[in-house]
Amino acid sequence: MDRIAALRNVEDALAEYEQGETDLESLEREVVGVVRTYATEFDGGLAPYRAQGDGPADGLVVVAESRREARERVRDLSGVDREVAVEQLDE
Template sequence: MDRISALRNVEEALRAFEEGDVDLATAERRVVAVLRTYATEFEADGLSAYRARGDDRADGLVVVADSEREAEQRIRTLLDDDGALSFEVVGVEQRT
């Protein structure tokens, strides 16, 4: 899914919420689904999506980076971690 498609799908979820066709929880699920699809299909300019596995604070976080090492650094920066957390970084498989 490209960025424009993702934005259109988020807009559709917002419109459905504003028009009363769905409740907030449904709109949130739709937006999360769009973001997850976008992240798992994201590959541009050598960047890929990476997921952290390990300590609770890091586990499940997904970032975009050009390498596992950079992904680890980004996660540590996001969590304001000085290296105390224990986690590994793995590539997120693309959805087909």
């Protein structure tokens, strides 16, 4: 999915919400799905990973080529200097 297609899909989801054709929870799921698809297709080989544990890293989602790279990205983005656990998300 290219950037223009992703933006159109988000715009379509927002329009459905504004017209009362969907609820907020469905809108959020749709937008997250569009962004996740865009991010993982943007540069082949990437997959989404979610950090687990305590502190600022918990719940952070990153895209990476491997579990090791995902842990590094989570530490960089969250400022955590200890090892973090990550799990690959289903697509």
